[in-house]
Amino acid sequence: MSIELKVPAVGESISEVEIGEWLKPEGATVGKDENVVTLESEKATVELPSPVTGKITKILKQKGETASVGEVIGYLDEVAAGPAKAPEAKPAPAKESTGNGHQKSAERETKPFVMPAAQREMAAQHLKPEEVKGTGPGGRVLKEDVQWAAGQPKPEPQKPSAPQPAPAGGREEEVVPMTPLRRAVAKHLVEAQQNAALLTTFNEVDMSAVMLLRKEYQETFQAKYGIKLGFMSFFVKASIDALKLVPQVNAEIRGNNIVYRNYFDVGVAIGGGKGLVVPIIRSAERLSFAEIELAIAEFGKRAKDNKLKPDELQGGTFTISNGGVYGSLLSTPIVNPPQSGILGLHAIQERPIALQGQVVIRPMMYIALTYDHRIVDGREAVTFLKRIKEIVEAPTRMLLEV
Template sequence: METEIKIPSVGESVQEAILAEWYKQDGDRVHKDEPLLVIETDKVTLEIVAEADGILKIMVSEGETVAIGAIVGIIDTAAASDTAESPPAEPEAKSPPAPSPESPAEEPKPAEPVVVSSTQQILSPSVRRVIAEKNLDVAKIIGTGPGGRITKSDILLYEESLVCDQLPLAAEERTPKAEPEQIIRKPMTPIRKRIAARLLESKQNTAMLTTFNEIDMSRAMEIRTQYKESFQKKHGVSLGFMSFFIKACVEALKEFPELNAFIEDSDIVYHNYCHIGVAIGAERGLVVPVIRHAENLSFAELEQAIVDYVAKIRENRLELADLERGTFTISNGGVYGSLLSTPILNIPQSGILGMHKIEKRPVVIDDQIVIRPMMYVAMSYDHRIVDGREAVTFLKRIKECVENPERIMMEV
């Protein structure tokens, strides 16, 4: 019997995918629920697992575009069992034939006598020793001594001539050879094409503007350090700073609903819920999974949702539904060391918050210069729907909530 390997549906808007990678080779034995291949669409990357045990027959190669529902391979479930065949018997080693008693071993021939040239007859012992040590060709040395005898000066002149002859070659070897310039051309993946198209669309179709502020992370860091162990023991996840910012954004979005709204044609669509997208860098490109109804979730539930999404991205299990219906986005460039950046709107949303690296800086508090862990934050917004006053006040509200986490009632 045979089990077909089909490209599954990942959403109504997706009609085709690229077979990005086979984890197995044609003819390999596979087991049920074992990952077989990865497909890539313009929105998600997804692993496909084996539905049965058997021998894999690959029908579509890596890199090919396939339609949803297409058969890319077969698992032969009626293949031979795992019993290994006995290895073929090795041929007997043949012993070398014994020497014939009738043919006696050949006796070694005596070494031929070394002929001493006539030139060597006129060499002094000291000159002969130098020539032997330096392995010089006597026939190429011109003697200038009495009767054409070779002197030590003749040897020095000969060695200098050898050096001069090798200089042009050495200079040529030291000169690096000009290698032809090389380029590598690779087609853009569907996800990269989609990212490029959406970023370009965002720049062209929104009146994007960015406002900046900075946040003193001292109190948030103190609370995180104080409750880190108890939080981990109680909820099974680590307490990170992203949940602080999600909570702060939820509070600010309640006060400024324009940042949680879309423009559709000539209408403004307001949302009475907060579906917060969290930008996560993946191997194949940036993805923004959505934490739904973040206004109803605790700190632990927010952190667990982030952990679950990171695992799904790493294991190529992210679904199209995980990326849909976001109303506001948070991007954390600080995990890569970014000190300040301008995030681009995730259309059709009207706001995106950019977090950055926490860095100790001198600040003035109560007329005193002190060192505090500071973070620059940036908030890009669509000026068509959000005025500058609302945007600046919105970001200031986030700053107040993060600097005073008690105001957002953290559960520990």
């Protein structure tokens, strides 16, 4: 029985996806619920599982091609699941005799590196890597090699009037299409710059108190909750407090109206396998430190595996971006529309500061708030950052709510 593999609904307002890697080629047998292909949208990457145990008979859409939601991209024939087979004994690797009578294992042939453009051409021409001889540096397989192996005429080499010296090292260029996610991020950021009056203000935070608190309770916290106490939960808590004090930063412009929220869905920017993503911690004001840390850790793990769901990336009232994990000392983050503010965190560095008439060394962090000046005034932005600074430098304020 032939079964259609169709593009499923992958999120609200998404009508088209780009075909990613086929995890199973034509002729391969797949089990029920085993993933067969990845589908990339502008919001997330999802994997399409096989509805039954079967054999893939036809692939209609190759990697890089687009398909609409509901469109058939392949077929498989359902097969009955048979009894498990006993593992077959594999023959011992062949050995060859050396000149002095000793035996040594036969060496595996080193597979040539196949350039991504050549991989796509192989899929289109239905060729295998061993059927193509690479002519690139180090035996790399180029797109032209695949075309020649497929029977396309090889261009005649040019005969220059004078010999030209070969360039030192590789000077290849490769044109790779942007993924739907990267295209969406690029479009989103440009629109943010064009449609909002963005301004950034700065402050700096002495991280001594938070670092001391983490050191004192880290072991107990980790034993109880199974996760480390990080810095991000402190800044999420501090941001919620500051958003309550300055509600304009948690609001958005909708037409000619300003929409104020009494809930706090905080987005946390995370570097994923396909680029920067911002999963949302819903109703973060109701969560404990441990629940926030667990949510961030789970998002980070699934972002690297491209397992985030589209609805986990939608919405949000405020965003926190931590460039400090990559070593950034100072930056001006871009607001994620239709939000009105984003908090940028940076690397912690020991710096000399003046404290009670003395020059002392403290672990300092620059923080930045980029905001939409149409709805947030400079005084309010400064007040917001000052509140963040006060809470992080005296974290017991979060418990006493003062």
